[in-house]
Amino acid sequence: MRWQTGDERQAHAYASADRDLRVRTLKLACTLGLFLMPLGISLDYYVYGGHDSFWALLGSRVVCDLGIAALMPLLWTDFGRRHIRLLGLAAGAIPVLSMCYMINVTEGFASPYYAGLNLAIIVVCLTMPFEVDEAIVYCVFVAFAYLVAGVAWRDPAADSADLVADLFGNLYFIVLTSTIGIFACYFNTRRRISDFELRYTLDKQNRQLTQLDRLKMRFFANVSHELRTPLTLILAPLEDLYRQRALLPEGFAQSLQLIRENGLRLLGLINDLLDIARLNEGKLHLHCREFCLDDVVAQIVDATRPLAERRHLRLTLTLSPERLTVLGDVARLEKVLLNLLSNAVKFTRSGGAIAVECRSEAGQARIEVADTGVGIPEDELPYVFERFHQVAGPDNRQEHGTGLGLALAKELTEAQRGRLTIASQVGKGTSVVLRLPLAEPKQMAALAAQTEDSATDDAEDSDVYGEMFQAARLQSVAVGGGVESATEASQAGVRVLVVDDETRMRHFLVQILSSEYRVAAAMDGESALQLADQDRPHLVLLDLMLPGIDGLEVCRRLRGPPHNADLKILMLTARTDEQVKIEALNSGADDFLTKPFSIVEVKTRIRNLLAAGALERDLRERNRELERALKELQMRELQLIQSEKMNALGSLAAGLLHEINNPLNYMRMAVTMAQRGAVGEDEKLAKRLRDIEAGIKRIEDIVGGLRDFAYPEQAANQQPFSIRESLQAALRFSRPSRSFVGWPGCGEPVPPCSGGCTRRNTPMTIPWFTNAQRTARSSWLR
Secondary structure: OOOOOOOOOHHHHHHHHHHHHHHHHHHHHHHHHHHHHHOOOHHHHHHHOOOOHHHHHHHHHHHHHHHHHHHHHHHHHHHHHHHHHHEEEEEHHHHHHHHHHHHHHOHHOOOOOHHHHHHHHHHHHHHHHHHHHHHHHHHHHHHHHHHHHHHOOOOOOOHHHHHHHHOOOOOOOOHHHHHHHHHHHHHHHHHHHHHHHHHHHHHHHHHHHHHHHHHHHHHHHHHHHHHHHHHHHHHHHHHHHHHOOHHOHHHHHHHHHHHHHHEEEEEEHHHHHEEEEHHOOOOOOOEEEEEEHHHHHHHHHHHHHHHHHHHHHOOEEOOOOOOOEEEEEHHHHHHHHHHHHHHHHHHHOOOOOEEEEEEHHHOOOOOEEEOOOOOOOOOHHHHHHOOOOOOOOOOOOOOOOOOOOOHHHHHHHOOOEEEEEEEEOOOOEEEEEEEEEEOOHHHHHHHHHHHOOOOOOOOOHHHHHHHHHHHHHHHHHHOOEEEEEEOOOOOOOEEEEEEEOOHHHHHHHHHOOOOOOOEEEEEHHHHHHHHHHHHHEEEEEEEOOOOOOOOOHHHOOOOOOHHOOOOEEEEEEOOOOOOHHHHHHHOOOOOOEEOOOHHHHHHHHHHHHHHHHHHHHHHHHHHHHHHHHHHHHHHHHHHHHHHHHHHHHHHHHHHHHHHHHHHHHHHHHHHHHHHOOOOOHHHHHHHHHHHHHHHHHHHHHHHHHHHHHHHOOOOHHEEOHHHHHHHHHHHHHHOOOOEOOOOOOOOOOOOOEEEOHHHHHHHHHHHHHHHHHOOOOOOOOO
């Protein structure tokens, strides 16, 4: 099976790798053949020790070893590498020829040495990297050599039938073994090709990644060099202005200090990247000289002390009683010590302590920086010196940084033949130990000579900029609290909450907004939620990347309570991809602002969002007013509809009155005439006529009520009437039960009621008596 890919470079690489494998394997096989072939002499002696053929067998083994020994030197030559396939077949053929000779001089086809041919096929096909065509050639050669050896053997006493049987049996096993060997070579070849393709792909990708990493670090180095030049030109005159800040207005001096601090911080980051790039390329030149380690440590501790005092930390220094002299790069060592001390300050809570001890131990200088900070989890300790690795604190907080500090410190320490170790316990603190070899006279002379010969392009070695670079390292320590007090301003009614874990950014935003709004500030999501619930701000300026609860989650939680319906959220982010912006908007943000941004843009966006919020509140109030007005209109519409219904009912009642009054008048006239004709007659007839008259009277009252309903504006309806008569009429209609007691005694007459009508008042009082009878709890009704 040959290489089938169209990639010539890959095919050439496979051919070279296959050739190397064949050479190594053939060297090993020849070595084993030299030792194993003579071991067969014991077998020869045991089987044919008393025959003349023993010496022929011995000579055959010697010749085989001589042939292998003559072949082996070729494996170390270019000729042998070019013709390794041919040499492999030759190396496999030498033992076969030797065993075929043994078969010929012993018993021909009946010789037991034919088993050695099977063994040779198995060993060669399984161990040698033969391809299928080579395996076929080798197996055919073995079978042909066996036939020639057996045919050439002559023994007049031998039975031809037995020889044929031996030939068939032995040849059968040789063919079977050859088939197995050929298939084994086929699968081994496929496996080798597959393994090579995988290795080649991995090697190719590894080379590409290495090249990309080299290009990346070279790019970082070039960019760092290009950035350091204009940054130095900015910081150098800025330092002159900063020294004269006492003569400048207070607001201008504060802005100048902010520019200086962040410029130095940027310079420190650039220096770290440049050092990493140089370490990767092996181009970091150390400028070693003899110096007193105590003086350097004391200088770095004094430079860090103001930062520790600002965070209310106790910083102590213990120096060795004897002078510790080391030979190393002072600038690099200062960078290492500043890294260690800045981390101690950064991760130690207010009121804690930091202890620095410098002493000699076992011929080395030992510097220990121990703090009582938050500590590092045990499972994170193996990774603290890895590049870009950052350890989250116990409260899942992660300080700002690039993750290069400890990695760079360790590499710079080891470059000076030192060692950096760390030990920590969560909640108790961290201890970092730096060990450097003490200087010896021979080392001083050798390293001093090496330093004179080495070139440098490091600006950090310049005395002019040394102080500036040291200040740049100190700017990496963040100082700030969780929740800051609100700042009163001219527009005390408009409240703005600034949430950013970067102290300088938070102070900057508070400073530029405090002249227009009432500003409060928080450095994490938990504090922001607490302050938003207490202060009820109108707008939140929220950073996306926050420790603990991130900005997106804070945004979603702020949108939960109903009282935050009018809250505006402006998201700050240094990421510019669309996905982040979409996530921010989906989480409830009203707008987003990408860093870096201008002051004008921040203020304009805040004003626009606050104006939009005011418009939304006004629209919401107008909407409520419109809803109230709509409800009133709906009530009036119902009243108008009811009025129209009543008018229609009145018109219907007026028509019915006319139709009812005519037969009612006829009935009254007929009853009157009947009463006149029945005077003095039957008393029962008179009583029935009176009942009919009473029924007609009730119908007249009902008709009168309908007339009052149909024509309520008539003046005849508004006349004085007797309340007693109205109640008595209602009592008759309500049909009270036997439990009714009667009217209470009243010594004074009830005056008539003005402005009403008995017929209209009676229907109103009938429900009183009816309901009273239904709900009376006693057996009588008063």
